[in-house]
Structures are given as C-alpha cells and as structure tokens.
Amino acid sequence: TRLGARIAVAGADAPAGKGPGARSLGFVGPGAHECALWCAGQIAAQTGGARVCTDQGTWTVGAPHAVIHITRSEACPHCAAPGAPGAQDAPVVHCGVGRAFEDLPPWCEQVFTARSAPVSPRWWWQVAASDDGAALPDVVEWEALGEAASGADGTDGDSRGDSDGLTDDGLAAPVGVGTDGEVVLDLVADGPHALVAGCTGSGKSEALLTWLLSMCSHHPPERVRLVLIDYKGGATFAPLSGLAHTECVLTDIDPGATARALRGIGALLADRERQLARIGVPDLRQWAQRHRADPARVAPPPARIVIAIDEFRVLVDSHPETMGVIMRLAAQGRSLGLHLVAATQRPAGAVSASMRANIDIRVALRCLTAADSMDVLGDDTAARIPRTPGRAVVTGRGPLQFARTGDARALVERINGRFRSCGRAPLWAPPIPASLTWEDVDARCPGRRALGLFDSVDSSGPAPVVWDGGPIEVQAPRSEARLAAAWVRSLAARAASLAGLPVHHCSQEPVAWAVSRVAPEDAAACARLLEGVCAHGPCVLAIDDLPAVLTSVSSAMGQLRCDEAWKGVLRGALAAGVVLVVASPGRFTLPSASMGVFSTRVLRAQSVDAALHAGIDSRSVVRLGAAEALVEAGGQEAALASVPLDAREPPGGGVRGGGWRVR
Incomplete structure (x- = not known):
C-alpha cells in the first residue's frame, strides 16, 4: 500500500478496541x-x-x-x-x-x-457516498468546509482561486457536504433568490448562519453586505451583528426599524436602477466587466446586498404594507444586485407565485408533511429526511449535510480580522434622532422656517418641514391626548419664536410664558378668547383640546353662537395675523371640516381607518415613534416626520407684542 505496510484489523468477534488486531x-x-x-x-x-x-x-x-x-x-x-x-x-x-x-x-x-x-x-x-445518497455525515463541522471557509480559520484565504468556483462576480460559498463532495451555493450563479424551509428542530436557522458566514468569509464587505431580519425573537442573527458585512440586524422587537429598513430597500432598488442607467449597463455583472476593462473611467460596482429573513411568514403578517417592496425585490433583484433569502417553516400562503418564479435556489430541511415538501421541492423527499439537524435537500443538487458553525461569534471575529474595516457609507440614510430640539432642526436646516424634519431613507437625508406661516393642526387618537397637547405647546413656542408673536394658550397645563392662560372648563374665558382674538392680533392662539374647548363654550353661550365664534376665528385668523395651533384628540377629520384653513397638519394616524378619516393615502401609514407623525405641509402629501417636543420659552419671552390678554 501507499503506507508501505498492510494494516490488520480485528475480527468482528473481538471486543471493541481490545481485539488482537485492533491498532x-x-x-x-x-x-x-x-x-x-x-x-x-x-x-x-x-x-x-x-x-x-x-x-x-x-x-x-x-x-x-x-x-x-x-x-x-x-x-x-x-x-x-x-x-x-x-x-x-x-x-x-x-x-x-x-x-x-x-x-x-x-x-x-x-x-x-x-x-x-x-x-x-x-x-x-x-x-x-453511496448510490442512494444515504452515506452523509451526521455532523459536519465548520473546519470541514473548503480551506475552513477560505480564511475564517485564521489563515489567509486569498489563495483560493476561480478553480473553486469563487469568481469575482459571484457569491459562491461552500455550505456542507453532499453525496458528491463539498456543496457550494451561489446566489448569483444559481439564484438570484433562495427559499429555505424546514420544521422546528430541522436546523434551519443554523443552516442560514452557515451559509451567511461562509459567504462573508469568501467575499469582502466591498462585494457583499447583509441586511438581516430576524422575526423569531432575534436569536438567529444576533451573533452576526458585529460582522463587518452586516448593515443591520432587525427584529420583531422593533417593528418600526424593520418598516424603515424595508422602505430603505425600496429606495435602494430605485437608486441602483439610476446607477445602472448612468453607467449604461443592464446588470451588476456587466458593470463589473466594464470596470475591469477600464478601471480608470468606470467606477467599481457597488456591493451585492443579501436580505436574509427568518421567519418570512411572520414578517409578511406583521408588515403587509411592505409586500410591494418585497415583490419588487424579487422581480428586479437579479439585475440590481439585491438577493433575498427567505426562511420559513411553511412557505404556503406566505411566498406568492410571482415570487416563486424568481426563486431558483430551494433548500428543504426536514418537513413535517409531504405537502410541505411538495410546496418547496415538488416532491415529498423532505418529508422523509431523518431527524438529523442540518440534513437538507437542494433542488438540482440532492441531499446534503449543512456544516455547523459552532461558536459563531468567534468566527465573526476571525472574519473581521481578515477583512479590515473599510469605512463604507450606509445603504440608506440613518434615522432621525428620537428626541429632537429646535436647535437640532436649525442645525440641519439653517435659515429655514422648519417645524421638524421629514424622514428620508434615500441618500439625500432628512428634509425640513417648512412652515408657511399658516395655521397648524394636530390630530391624534384620544389615547394620545397628552402627546397632542405637548406638540401644541412645542409648535406654539416655535411659531412665536419664528414670527415674534405673543401666545394665548388654552390648556389644562398652560405654559408659564403665555400672555393668556385659560383652562378649557372656564367657559366664559374661552368664549372671550375666541370672540376677541382676531380683533387683537397678530398672535399665536394655542388650544390643546379643541373639542373640549368647543364643548365648554357651547354650554355657556349655546351651540349656534359657539359655532359662529369658531368659524369667525377660522375665517379671520389669516387676515388678523393670528396663527392657530390646535389639537383635536380623538378625532381624525378631512381638511374641509375646518374650512381647509390648516396648511400644516400633524397626524398620528397609525391605521388605515384613521388615514381614510384624515383624508390621506392609506399607503403612507407606518408605525410611529414617540415624536413622529405623518405631516402635511406646503401642499405636499403626508409623509413621516419628526417634530420636536420642545416647549421652551421663545427667545425674548412670550409676552411681547401687545397688552391684550384673557385671564
């Protein structure tokens, strides 16, 4: 033999490890x-x-x-x-x-x-390997992958060449062992998208980790970046949060961040289309070829983006408004360099037929029923997979055993050690800080009469909510009456500061610097305020709870006189220089309900029903943060914006500009 010696082994009747021939x-x-x-x-x-x-x-x-x-x-x-x-x-x-x-x-x-x-x-x-594919290892360790996943073992993996299928344009990554040896999956060559299915205990999440880590160990962050969405509680992708390739890890714990990231993906799709049109190529592969042919004139292509989702069904159920973005991703991802890896226990009902038409890589780990296997593979093979975590069937490849990562965080450290930080720009604009001050707004929008910042996920960043000097209305559910009142105080302070006006405040908690401080239950004082404010303008009239004030006034002077007094304010405010800042908690109404005078509306509409009552596009509804709202301003459609809750006394004090007041 090659060893220069014949190796004797014990007979079958010898005790384990102790037979005379055991060596x-x-x-x-x-x-x-x-x-x-x-x-x-x-x-x-x-x-x-x-x-x-x-x-x-x-x-x-x-x-x-x-x-x-x-x-x-x-x-x-x-x-x-x-x-x-x-x-x-x-x-x-x-x-x-x-x-x-x-x-x-x-x-x-x-x-x-x-x-x-x-x-x-x-x-x-x-x-x-055997003819029936049964001779697969029960366990494949990470170190068994080609050259320990090309350098993630601490060695230099750059020696791995194109002969292994790891080309400059692809995302090839060894993931495990099949009946014919090492199995390599490539989202570019085999994709552009993948579906991974398997029941609880099948090793689906671990298989995802192996695939993503192997991909990142072979390809630098300049070539591939990860957007990870974990709707199984956040445990699957948590070890990858520190990976140099990872843009973000999103979970069901913060659905607002997920919704924003999906909007960012939509903006990224549009941006990639513009980039390809500018270069004059149909897809990222040809862009790379053009760059290699003429690097002095053609910039290198941007990184491919892998959006991995575990559990896809829960994401779809939680964010039905984002399905349009996911459908666009499935349809356009191949040419634009965006790739979806959707993992779910049961794809039926969650992955539409139009999406499946663009998903060429289908990985089925153990499925509970033949129907689930048929849904992924077209046959019942996955329902007959043994209870071996990581055992799977890939369409066109046959059975394989996914490698297991072991200590994923240690692998992340080794991969990061190989690919040093390159200071790349974020894929979309970062979110606006949760708590803005007016100084923050002015710093971002110097010289603008801004009432807040519109959130934008494209590269241009946030845009100012420009105030035209007209009336401002805040609409919110009754459960958020205190938030609406806080916005009235903040916006009244801002308007007074920008226009140099005194403030008349009708509130349970009027600001100390207001000229008039009136409680809503003081019907007589409220009536004097409504009937006299236009005659004593210019000023800011701030009302925390308009329905409560009108109810109070109607009890004192009657409904007809109350209605006429309020309509008189709406008709005469602009001419008198009176800036209205009012809140209507518990009521979403069309602009026509207030004679269309409110040129700026701050809407806490978080349901389709609320959006319809407020007269805005229901597709604009998103989950709102503590200081976020859908804002209409300057004739533009309602869009997500952050409005400061900052009711500090305006510079110079709020009592300047006249001596008329109601107490």
Whole structure:
C-alpha cells in the first residue's frame, strides 16, 4: 500500500478496541489527515464497511463492521461521546494525526509519515457516498468546509482561486457536504433568490448562519453586505451583528426599524436602477466587466446586498404594507444586485407565485408533511429526511449535510480580522434622532422656517418641514391626548419664536410664558378668547383640546353662537395675523371640516381607518415613534416626520407684542 505496510484489523468477534488486531496508528506530516482518511477507506474495503468518526464529522461507509476514530486529541473525543460507536461489538481503530511527531497523541503504536496528501478531501466524500445518497455525515463541522471557509480559520484565504468556483462576480460559498463532495451555493450563479424551509428542530436557522458566514468569509464587505431580519425573537442573527458585512440586524422587537429598513430597500432598488442607467449597463455583472476593462473611467460596482429573513411568514403578517417592496425585490433583484433569502417553516400562503418564479435556489430541511415538501421541492423527499439537524435537500443538487458553525461569534471575529474595516457609507440614510430640539432642526436646516424634519431613507437625508406661516393642526387618537397637547405647546413656542408673536394658550397645563392662560372648563374665558382674538392680533392662539374647548363654550353661550365664534376665528385668523395651533384628540377629520384653513397638519394616524378619516393615502401609514407623525405641509402629501417636543420659552419671552390678554 501507499503506507508501505498492510494494516490488520480485528475480527468482528473481538471486543471493541481490545481485539488482537485492533491498532492505534499515527500519521504525521502535511498530508496526515488525508492519509488517515485513505487508511479508513482501505479498512472499510477489507471489512465490508466502517463507521468513521473524525473531528469534522461522522460517516458510515457500507455496513459498520469496523469503527475508526481519527483525532488529534490525546483523549479520544469519539470514545467519550454518549452512545459512541465502538461501545458495543465493533472493533475500533484509532488514527492519530499531527503536523509533527510531538503533535501526535501518545497512544499511537505505529507511525507513518505523510509528506504529501495521497488523496484529496473530495476523494473521501466520493468514497463515503453511496448510490442512494444515504452515506452523509451526521455532523459536519465548520473546519470541514473548503480551506475552513477560505480564511475564517485564521489563515489567509486569498489563495483560493476561480478553480473553486469563487469568481469575482459571484457569491459562491461552500455550505456542507453532499453525496458528491463539498456543496457550494451561489446566489448569483444559481439564484438570484433562495427559499429555505424546514420544521422546528430541522436546523434551519443554523443552516442560514452557515451559509451567511461562509459567504462573508469568501467575499469582502466591498462585494457583499447583509441586511438581516430576524422575526423569531432575534436569536438567529444576533451573533452576526458585529460582522463587518452586516448593515443591520432587525427584529420583531422593533417593528418600526424593520418598516424603515424595508422602505430603505425600496429606495435602494430605485437608486441602483439610476446607477445602472448612468453607467449604461443592464446588470451588476456587466458593470463589473466594464470596470475591469477600464478601471480608470468606470467606477467599481457597488456591493451585492443579501436580505436574509427568518421567519418570512411572520414578517409578511406583521408588515403587509411592505409586500410591494418585497415583490419588487424579487422581480428586479437579479439585475440590481439585491438577493433575498427567505426562511420559513411553511412557505404556503406566505411566498406568492410571482415570487416563486424568481426563486431558483430551494433548500428543504426536514418537513413535517409531504405537502410541505411538495410546496418547496415538488416532491415529498423532505418529508422523509431523518431527524438529523442540518440534513437538507437542494433542488438540482440532492441531499446534503449543512456544516455547523459552532461558536459563531468567534468566527465573526476571525472574519473581521481578515477583512479590515473599510469605512463604507450606509445603504440608506440613518434615522432621525428620537428626541429632537429646535436647535437640532436649525442645525440641519439653517435659515429655514422648519417645524421638524421629514424622514428620508434615500441618500439625500432628512428634509425640513417648512412652515408657511399658516395655521397648524394636530390630530391624534384620544389615547394620545397628552402627546397632542405637548406638540401644541412645542409648535406654539416655535411659531412665536419664528414670527415674534405673543401666545394665548388654552390648556389644562398652560405654559408659564403665555400672555393668556385659560383652562378649557372656564367657559366664559374661552368664549372671550375666541370672540376677541382676531380683533387683537397678530398672535399665536394655542388650544390643546379643541373639542373640549368647543364643548365648554357651547354650554355657556349655546351651540349656534359657539359655532359662529369658531368659524369667525377660522375665517379671520389669516387676515388678523393670528396663527392657530390646535389639537383635536380623538378625532381624525378631512381638511374641509375646518374650512381647509390648516396648511400644516400633524397626524398620528397609525391605521388605515384613521388615514381614510384624515383624508390621506392609506399607503403612507407606518408605525410611529414617540415624536413622529405623518405631516402635511406646503401642499405636499403626508409623509413621516419628526417634530420636536420642545416647549421652551421663545427667545425674548412670550409676552411681547401687545397688552391684550384673557385671564
């Protein structure tokens, strides 16, 4: 043989590990591990089959008449494992491997030098494979992947060339072992999108981690970036949050951030279309070819974006308003370099037919029913997968065993060590801070009469909510009456500051610097305020709860006179220089309900019903943060904006500008 010696093994009747022919062999040198695998193949051929346990996985070749443990450890971990092979009747051959003699376990009885590898790792996978595909390892460790996932083991992985299928334009990544050897998945060559399905306990989340980490270990952040959406509580992608390739990790704990990111993906699709049109190419692959041909004139293409979602069904149910973006992603992603990896337990009903038409990579781990398997693969194969976590079937590839990552955070550190930070720009504009002050607004929009900042996910960043000097209305549900009142105080302070006007405030908690401070239940004072304010303008009239004030006034002067007084304010405010800042908690109304005088509306509409009552497009409804609203201003459609809750006294005080007041 290649070892220069024939290896004797124990007969089937010998006690495990103690038969007269059982051996403890050692292999040293650069090809030690491959030599041990070759030896295992010879033993399997002599005995009619063997169970082979290595530090990278376990294989069954034929009938397990012999048991072979290949390890670098002094204490064999395979013997110590619960229910370890060899604990019954089969003989055990131990093979120790090491770079040098001093690295070998001390129990080696006979040592062979392997100056080179007699066979390749793929040879072993071919030997271990059987015609029916059953001879897959039960466990494949990360280190079993090609060159330990190209450098994630701490070595330099740049030596891996195109001969392994890892081309400049693709996203090829080894993910596990199939019946023909290593399995490589490529979202570019095989995609553009992927569906991953499997029941609880099938290893679906771990398979996702393996795929993403392998992809990132082979390709730098300049080539691929990750948007990770975890709607299973946040545990799946948490280890990847510090990965250099990761743009963001979004969870169901913060649905607002997810909704914003999906809007960002929509903006990114539009931006990529404009970029391709400007370069004059149909897709990212041709852009890369143009750049390689003329790097001085053609900029390098942007990174491909992988959007991985675990659990896709829950995301769709939680954010039905974003399905339009996901459908666009599925349809246009191939040319624009955006790739979807959707993982779910049951795709039926969540993944539409139009999406499936663009999903060419389908990975099915163990499914509970034949129907679930049929839905993914077109047959019932996945329903017959054994209860082996990570065992899967890929369309067009057959069965495979996904490698497991082990300590994913340690792998992230090693990958980050290989790909240094490159200071790349974010994929979309960062969100506006949760708590804005008027100084923050002025710093972002110097010289503008801004009442807040419109949120924008495109590269231009936030735009100012420009005030035209007209009336301002805040509409909110009754449960947010205090928030609406806080906005009235803040916006009244801002208007007074910008226009240099005194403030008359009708509120349960009037600001101390207001000229008039009137409680809503003081019907007489409220009536005097409404009937006299236009005659004593210019000023700011701030009302925290307009329905409550009108109810109070009508009880004192009657409904007809109350209605006429309020309509008189609406008609005469502009001419008198009176700036109205009012809130209507518990009531969403069309602009016509207030004679269309409110040129700026701050709307806390968070449902389709509220949007319809307020007269805005229901598609603009999103989850709102504490200081966020849908704002109409300057004749523009309602859009998400942040409005400061900052009711500090205007510069110079709020009492300037006249002596009329109501107490």
